Amino acid sequence: MNATPDSEAPVDAAFVRRWLAAATDAVERDAAHLTELDSPIGDADHGTNMRRGFLAARTAVEQEQPQTPGAVLVLVGRTLISTVGGASGPLYGTLMRRAGKELGEEQAVPADRLRDALRAGVDGVAQLGGAAPGDKTMLDALVPALEALSGALDGGEDLARALAAAAAAAREGAQATTPLRARKGRASYLGERSIGHQDPGATSSALLVAAFADTAREGA
Amino acid sequence: MNATPDSEAPVDAAFVRRWLAAATDAVERDAAHLTELDSPIGDADHGTNMRRGFLAARTAVEQEQPQTPGAVLVLVGRTLISTVGGASGPLYGTLMRRAGKELGEEQAVPADRLRDALRAGVDGVAQLGGAAPGDKTMLDALVPALEALSGALDGGEDLARALAAAAAAAREGAQATTPLRARKGRASYLGERSIGHQDPGATSSALLVAAFADTAREGA
Amino acid sequence: MKKLINSPETVVADSLRGLAIAHRELSVDVGKRVVVRGDAPVPGKVGILSGGGSGHEPLHVGYVGRGMLDAACPGEIFTSPSPQQILEATRRVDGGRGVLHIVKNYTGDVMNFEMAGDLARARGIEVRAVTVGDDVANDGLTTAGRRGVGATVLVEKICGAAAERRWPLARVADLGNRVIANARSMGIALTSCTVPSARRPTFTLGEDEMEVGIGMHGETGRFRHKLVPAREVAAILLDRVLADMPLEPGEQVLAFVNGMGATPLMELYIVLDEVARLLDARGLTLQRTLTGTYMAALDMAGCSLTVLRLDEEMTSLWDAPVATPALTWGTV
Amino acid sequence: MKKLINSPETVVADSLRGLAIAHRELSVDVGKRVVVRGDAPVPGKVGILSGGGSGHEPLHVGYVGRGMLDAACPGEIFTSPSPQQILEATRRVDGGRGVLHIVKNYTGDVMNFEMAGDLARARGIEVRAVTVGDDVANDGLTTAGRRGVGATVLVEKICGAAAERRWPLARVADLGNRVIANARSMGIALTSCTVPSARRPTFTLGEDEMEVGIGMHGETGRFRHKLVPAREVAAILLDRVLADMPLEPGEQVLAFVNGMGATPLMELYIVLDEVARLLDARGLTLQRTLTGTYMAALDMAGCSLTVLRLDEEMTSLWDAPVATPALTWGTV
């Protein structure tokens, strides 16, 4: 199953499934690193949480075979919520579920609909967690990624290039959390001692956005 | 208070008190070493036990001021029994108490009476603990020491020289426990793993005998 | 990493199976990760439910039983349970008078319990939640409020007793909030814990260092301090706890000296003795105590101190009979 | 050495003061090192007394109370109590029907208790002693007999229940010997303990090593073994225990999985689960369990397994009510 060559509506269920596979691989590969980042300013479980959630999501999607991109994302979100626990479970779960709902029932959607869906998802994260960019959370990767995606699409780039820009922005956003003092989540309890460490959730967000970029590039 | 110059009856209360002071100093000085020896083949408390017991015995003797050598030894023995606990408490306590009783009420006794008293004490240890030389216990220092003392006195040596011979024998006896496999006490539970370690109780016995030798030498 | 486990992936399931064998009076659903009283739901009684990450045993599973929790939801190690899991437990212990959720104040726990509460209410179950926040280590640092630590055990016991007396849900929830408002905690660590899946200690400490203000998930503390005797540890903890909750001479308190997992009981008694002396010096009356490993951070060595300002009602509920794997007294 | 203590010299006294604060129902004589039930002596009841070195908490002080011990004599760390101390406790709990001494089989304990028994008898108190020897680690190695370890807790509980039922001394002592004859134990360590006054670990182990057949005073084991999963640890322990005490399919047992001081409860449940599976495979019925840190070796990480072959009488006495700091169940 390849992505549809139709550049007007490149995002179908297969695309999201390929993203899920790429994201799961990336999370598996980097799980130990994510847990390591969660050690000095957290509770040393972020990689384990993400790994458990994405493996479960992949299994759920294989079993239930959802047929629209929206349905795949909703199922991923539901599975993350019910298997991850912790802070990242409801947050990533909400992101995926909101995005999926936003995509509706359609078989395939164009790039700007994916962008809108992701924006709804990221808004959901901000709403649920009450954090803003600069608080040293996953939003510090997600929000710049979304802006880069939007800007590139508005500037006429295709989805693959726009997602590549988003991935770069997410990675930079994650790295930029290092000097920040955490204001939300577990790390915020450390006060000034949270400074000097990269946020694990922002780092996993960058992985997930990079997986989108990889999917679009390989499908293109 | 010096030892009586009467070489026929050199052992009086002052002599035993000086021995107690020397023994307590030696035990204090070597407590960490005794505990260290008790670590690989025991429960890492022999130095602490001996230190507690001898400090208490010295205090008891200072307070009660017993006036005969026998009474000093009995008080030391009683104090060791009530403050040391463990295996070494009843064993050393019995040694001193028996020896003290054997000395009776006399103000001063000659060297061979001290020898007989110590023999009674060591017999008491063997009886109470059921061990024999070669079992890797304090008896491996005490029995050779007694034999050397006896031999020297029988050979016409004075008490100071006889006790010096006893101290040498005790030290050698303690060192000779290293290759033995323990058959009594806590170390015996280790089987062949008790081999290669010097017995802590034999080592403290050698200290106590050496303190006798020092006392006699300095008093002479 | 030296642990008596089979594999990091299976620790929670493996230990829940062991719990089920050790305590046949409990109903342990290993698959759904739900532990409930054998006689649940108790008709006409408010259900008391708590949950959170595993690795804190006996919290929470060890407090399921008469006079305390009706249900516990153990998450993965240091990871809050999922909404589905909490919903499942809520349904099993609803005796028709509603269910109280006792939640520790962590982003993840709060979000998952909120979602579960919404799901339960959508199914017609009355749910109230109280959020425990008693850790003074991070006061003023964050808008997230204090973390929930040792007071959780006290809230579970006291609310459990009230529910056993058939108090209605709103009153039990108000009581829970009263306990929370009157409890403060702080902890220190002599060693880090090791999360099984992380395979290495969360942080490292020198031979003569301790961490002050640690979290119950092995989070590093507010600051590092040189290792000091138990007497000074007690003073450091009590000073900060009482700075946050000033008490008047003559007030009555419960002191809870909790082991973090690898600390021998003997050491906790030594700390209690020092805490008692310091309370006495401040003219406070040490009315009740709890000393032991009741809320661990896996294999962390260290302790936490919780002080609860008591009133007569709380004391009577504290004294009420309880029969759980980890806390039992009185005639139940 | 990282410990919550004030000084190695005062650990026993300091922790006994803490015990007294934590458990006002006990009568704790810190100076004489004697802990007795608040209502001792109980007239017409055989007194049950045990004691041994400190550092094993809750053993023995945590088992003083109705249905278990009338008195405990805590010695210095890992050092048996003195005859005078045991005599003092014996006198305080003699209710006119005599006193049972429960002694762990170590040279020092046996000698000190024998001396105490002689002193008590000289004062007209009837004393019987039972000597617990259940550790199969050293079977056949020494003429000193097996060391007394985990079975001690079981003997204390079961004899305590019999005394509460007003059994006469001879019968309680016979019962104690029956429990001892039917119990075997073995333990492993993942880390050494550190004796406070020694200031450093008694032995050292590599990151991937464990000691098999350790003693409860931190004595090294019979052999070193590579670190293996809980499943294999359970098999190593159970195989040796049952090799020493072969059981027929259908027999009923109590399994006691004990933590050595620094091992989290979660890990003990995991070991219990494996033990249960292995017992089942041998056709044995796991009738009762006890899982927790009930007999520690200071801060050693590891566990011991004790298997007790049960008969109906023992089971009924095991189930009988008990109310002590560390073991409480039933209506007392």
Ligand SMILES: Nc1ncnc2c1ncn2[C@@H]1O[C@H](COP(=O)(O)OP(=O)(O)O)[C@@H](O)[C@H]1O
């Ligand atoms: N309020 C919040 N809003 C957004 N993201 C958050 C918030 N709280 C925590 N996070 C993110 O969650 C990450 C931690 O996830 P994880 O370790 O899985 O959960 P937990 O903190 O419960 O152990 C943090 O690194 C941070 O990026």
Ligand SMILES: Nc1ncnc2c1ncn2[C@@H]1O[C@H](COP(=O)(O)OP(=O)(O)O)[C@@H](O)[C@H]1O
């Ligand atoms: N049965 C015995 N007979 C003689 N000496 C013994 C016997 N058992 C033990 N010992 C001695 O006691 C010493 C140990 O003393 P200590 O460490 O104080 O007591 P414990 O073994 O009770 O901790 C051993 O090194 C040994 O020399």
Ligand SMILES: [Mg+2]
């Ligand atoms: Mg985390």
Ligand SMILES: [Mg+2]
């Ligand atoms: Mg010793």
Ligand SMILES: [Mg+2]
């Ligand atoms: Mg977590």
Ligand SMILES: [Mg+2]
């Ligand atoms: Mg000892």
